């Protein structure tokens with residue numbers, strides 16, 4: 582009898598353990614919703630003692646909706662970053678510079694904000710992040726490599742980086758989508774800059790000269 586009740590006791594213990602471990606498993610492995618691509622967040626710290634590339638730091642790569650939100654909720658919003666900082670979100674494996682082999686033939690749509698538009702910066706950036714991770718460029722989504730927000734005292738900038746600047750149709754389509762999503766007035770113009778041109782202009786001239794070069798010739802497409 583004693584033997585039997587011991588056995589029963591063991592069984593009850595075992596079943597209790599089974600229940601507990603099943604519950605723990607359910608809590609530990611909630612279903613996450615995968616993104617079509619994995620995306621890496623980069624932070625650029627404006628440290629004058631380092632080179633531009635050295636100032637780029639990869640923070641984390643996310644590949645689910647839940648991990649994206651957890652990341653977004655844990656980091657400072659762009660408008661609160663020190664001036665001179667950038668956030669970049671790029672497909673995993675792409676360095677956020679003109680030189681990366683997946684960027685070098687591409688360009689970027691630039692949205693330049695007036696100093697007084699600082700209050701809109703975080704909404705614009707979040708909308709762009711949705712555009713990226715939600716693959717909202719549809720059949721042109723393969724063109725979208727990433728996006729950058731430049732926090733600057735002179736006026737913040739948002740750039741959406743595309744892979745191939747020789748595809749005017751998809752560049753225009755993406756530009757139109759961006760204007761619509763951000764609610765940019767159709768009468769307001771945004772410009773597309775080709776990376777290779779920006780890079781060579783940067784090497785050949787001062788910052789002041791570079792601006793006029795861009796305005797005069799490096800906007801093959803304006804919207």
Ligand code: MGP
Pocket residue numbers: 633677678679680731733783788
């Ligand atoms: P920026 O950070 O894009 O704009 O470029 P900012 O700070 O508003 O300056 P402005 O010149 O547009 O008025 C600042 C500088 O960073 C550039 O002139 C380059 O020297 C360097 N830089 C920027 N980008 C995006 C790159 C890049 O992709 N590769 C390299 N090597 N340097 C870059």
